Amino acid sequence: MELDKCLEVLYKGQLLPEVTIRALCFKFKELLIKESNVIHIQTPVTVVGDMHGQFHDLLEMFSIGGRIPDTNYLFLGDYVDRGLYSIETIMLLIVLKLRYPNRIHLLRGNHESRQITQSYGFYTECLNKYGGNSKVWTYLTDAFDYLVLCCIIDNELFCVHGGLSPNVQTIDQIKIIDRFREIPHDGAMADLVWSDPEESDHLNPENGMDPNNLEEFFKPTSNQFQVSPRGAGYTFGRAVVEKFLESNKMSRIYRAHQLCNDGYQVYFDGLVTTVWSAPNYCYRCGNKASILELYSTNKFYFNVFEEAPENKLLKENFNNTYDDSGRITSKVINDYFIDDGSDDEDESFRDVDVFSEEYQARSASLRSVQYFL
Amino acid sequence: MERIIQQTDYDALSSKICALQFSYLPPNKGTLSEPIDETLQSLYQDIKSLHFEYYKTLKEESRNVYGKINKLMRNPFPVMNYGTYLRTLAIDVSLIKFINSFPIDQHFQIVNLGSGSDLRFIQYLNMFGDRVERFIDLDFKDAIILKQKILKDSITLDHIIQSYRDKFVMLPGDLKNVAGTLEKLTQFLNPKIPTIFITECVLCYMTENDSKQLVSTIMNEFPTGCWISYDPIGGSDVNDKFGTIMKRNLMDSRNLEMPTLLIYNSKSNYPQRWDNGKSEIVIKDMWDFLSESISDIEKKRLRSLQFLDEIEELKIMQSHYVILNTTWT
Numbered sequence: 001m002e003l004d005k006c007l008e009v010l011y012k013g014q015l016l017p018e019v020t021i022r023a024l025c026f027k028f029k030e031l032l033i034k035e036s037n038v039i040h041i042q043t044p045v046t047v048v049g050d051m052h053g054q055f056h057d058l059l060e061m062f063s064i065g066g067r068i069p070d071t072n073y074l075f076l077g078d079y080v081d082r083g084l085y086s087i088e089t090i091m092l093l094i095v096l097k098l099r100y101p102n103r104i105h106l107l108r109g110n111h112e113s114r115q116i117t118q119s120y121g122f123y124t125e126c127l128n129k130y131g132g133n134s135k136v137w138t139y140l141t142d143a144f145d146y147l148v149l150c151c152i153i154d155n156e157l158f159c160v161h162g163g164l165s166p167n168v169q170t171i172d173q174i175k176i177i178d179r180f181r182e183i184p185h186d187g188a189m190a191d192l193v194w195s196d197p198e199e200s201d202h203l204n205p206e207n208g209m210d211p212n213n214l215e216e217f218f219k220p221t222s223n224q225f226q227v228s229p230r231g232a233g234y235t236f237g238r239a240v241v242e243k244f245l246e247s248n249k250m251s252r253i254y255r256a257h258q259l260c261n262d263g264y265q266v267y268f269d270g271l272v273t274t275v276w277s278a279p280n281y282c283y284r285c286g287n288k289a290s291i292l293e294l295y296s297t298n299k300f301y302f303n304v305f306e307e308a309p310e311n312k313l314l315k316e317n318f319n320n321t322y323d324d325s326g327r328i329t330s331k332v333i334n335d336y337f338i339d340d341g342s343d344d345e346d347e348s349f350r351d352v353d354v355f356s357e358e359y360q361a362r363s364a365s366l367r368s369v370q371y372f373l
Numbered sequence: 374m375e376r377i378i379q380q381t382d383y384d385a386l387s388s389k390i391c392a393l394q395f396s397y398l399p400p401n402k403g404t405l406s407e408p409i410d411e412t413l414q415s416l417y418q419d420i421k422s423l424h425f426e427y428y429k430t431l432k433e434e435s436r437n438v439y440g441k442i443n444k445l446m447r448n449p450f451p452v453m454n455y456g457t458y459l460r461t462l463a464i465d466v467s468l469i470k471f472i473n474s475f476p477i478d479q480h481f482q483i484v485n486l487g488s489g490s491d492l493r494f495i496q497y498l499n500m501f502g503d504r505v506e507r508f509i510d511l512d513f514k515d516a517i518i519l520k521q522k523i524l525k526d527s528i529t530l531d532h533i534i535q536s537y538r539d540k541f542v543m544l545p546g547d548l549k550n551v552a553g554t555l556e557k558l559t560q561f562l563n564p565k566i567p568t569i570f571i572t573e574c575v576l577c578y579m580t581e582n583d584s585k586q587l588v589s590t591i592m593n594e595f596p597t598g599c600w601i602s603y604d605p606i607g608g609s610d611v612n613d614k615f616g617t618i619m620k621r622n623l624m625d626s627r628n629l630e631m632p633t634l635l636i637y638n639s640k641s642n643y644p645q646r647w648d649n650g651k652s653e654i655v656i657k658d659m660w661d662f663l664s665e666s667i668s669d670i671e672k673k674r675l676r677s678l679q680f681l682d683e684i685e686e687l688k689i690m691q692s693h694y695v696i697l698n699t700t701w702t
Contacts, residue, residue: 119451285618286618371622
């Protein structure tokens with residue numbers, strides 16, 4: 001299996017055959033099974049946050065941050081869901097990992113899960129691009145089980161997708177987790193991919209600080225973990241972070257998981273930073289994205305970027321799809337755009353359950369950015 | 374252009390059907406603070422069956438339109454269902470509050486401008502019966518004709534229409550033609566009793582001048598009135614690109630223009646059109662509405678319907694939609 005050949009195909013945004021995906025996932029799992037839940041790497045490395053299937057922005061990111069293997073990368077998870085190109089995104093990253101295993105590291109995000117990908121687009125994308133009988137989603141979600149949970153850079157920078165857990169005081173406790181499974185609803189593994197730092201919005205003038213409310217202004221974040229508004233994981237304040245860093249002799253935490261309008265967000269005077277790498281999230285939010293270029297432990301740069309101009313040309317892109325018998329068919333995917341005025345009389349004649357998976361999958365390719373109109 | 378604007382009704386209807394299908398609507402008991410909650414519950418009693426009946430009949434009446442709406446029922450993301458829930462509730466809460474502010478026997482009128490496939494007339498005529506002297510749905514001719522056909526074709530719905538035929542009026546019209554619109558409305562409305570005007574995602578498709586004219590002319594013509602308006606706002610913060618991107622997305626994908634999205638782009642300037650120095654204006658964005666008006670117990674129920682994995686996207690979207698309530702005498 002020539003990985004370079006695969007890369008050539010993938011960089012063009014084309015799909016690999018299902019049988020190739022199966023083989024690659026197998027190799028991928030083989031590689032990752034040897035890894036501890038916590039990997040150790042050294043600077044220089046560029047840290048990347050959520051990409052969420054925004055493939056063109058991933059390519060844009062590589063053109064800004066440098067291609068692999070010229071640059072080392074650590075991805076913090078959430079490769080799939082929401083964007084329209086989750087498959088292209090994750091396959092490129094998997095093959096890059098197989099081809100350059102020491103140049104790229106992939107952490108697990110809360111979206112690398114069977115449950116959530118059924119609601120947020122990845123599952124329907126797989127059905128749509130590979131047909132109703134395909135097992136692509138299964139191969140990939142099985143592979144997700146092998147992704148590592150955290151990374152420590154230069155022995156002092158702790159990297160994880162979400163955040164801290166009340167069930168984890170030391171790194172050793174993370175190492176003994178059995179990660180080779182679907183992300184559970186609660187417990188240490190769930191918390192690591194779901195938790196968030198506590199907001200102290202009132203300290204950020206951009207968030208409409210109320211100058212009359214000094215009490216709010218000086219309110220510290222709590223000493224304990226709090227229940228998260230997300231319904232999974234916890235929120236954690238400065239005191240919790242300080243304790244964790246001190247116990248484990250580390251200096252900072254880098255994480256992703258939360259949308260940042262400016263591409264990154266600093267908490268607790270730099271103890272925790274969120275890196276967010278999906279610009280114009282969901283093609284709607286208008287946010288910037290960033291990657292964190294770490295030259296050494298204390299020399300770093302947030303490289304901020306915006307949506308790739310290619311996104312505006314998506315309606316002219318060609319993408320291959322596979323029909324049910326495995327043959328490639330070329331079709332123009334109007335990914336964003338409703339076929340205004342097209343006669344889909346066939347569609348309307350059929351008595352289709354619009355909430356069925358088949359319907360959703362078929363519709364996914366005609367998906368547009370939704371608003372309340 | 375008219376057809377493009379008209380078709381936004383398909384988005385609205387498909388969103389509403391989704392929200393009903395996924396049980397966001399109707400809200401549960403205890404969603405709002407008493408006693409308005411009871412009224413809301415009664416109002417929404419048959420909301421699901423009414424809409425599903427309408428949708429079913431639509432399929433038989435126009436395969437083309439049904440097909441288009443069907444296409445829109447894709448990936449019912451939680452953020453969309455939340456938004457539809459909030460939009461529907463906010464308008465009805467506004468209506469109920471206005472009606473409650475009138476003296477108990479006071480008769481009144483309701484005008485739904487750009488009504489599309491909205492079925493509120495059934496709910497309000499059922500609920501407030503005698504007190505509603507007139508309920509008018511006004512929209513483009515093609516939309517009105519289709520709606521009339523659907524209502525007539527459905528035995529259930531036709532029966533309802535017949536029982537209210539002296540109160541419920543469907544008017545074809547073009548809101549850009551203010552004089553013509555007013556002429557039609559005044560034929561059926563009594564300026565001596567209060568009239569509540571509703572514009573639900575309507576003004577946002579009009580030019581600044583057209584919408585200004587429409588509002589001020591109506592406010593002049595009807596000495597006692599209320600207005601409920603729901604629209605997107607582009608956002609006034611210098612770092613806020615939501616509006617710019619929304620404009621671009623809608624233009625690129627469907628040639629839909631939003632002429633005032635970046636003009637009336639905040640809670641402070643959106644109400645300008647209704648501000649004549651004497652009108653009372655209250656404006657909220659939908660995130661405010663969710664935070665302040667929906668009870669914790671209802672929020673919990675909403676969370677249980679579909680897994681909403683993050684709040685940020687919901688907050689961004691809902692902060693860019695507003696509900697305005699105004700009264701003038």
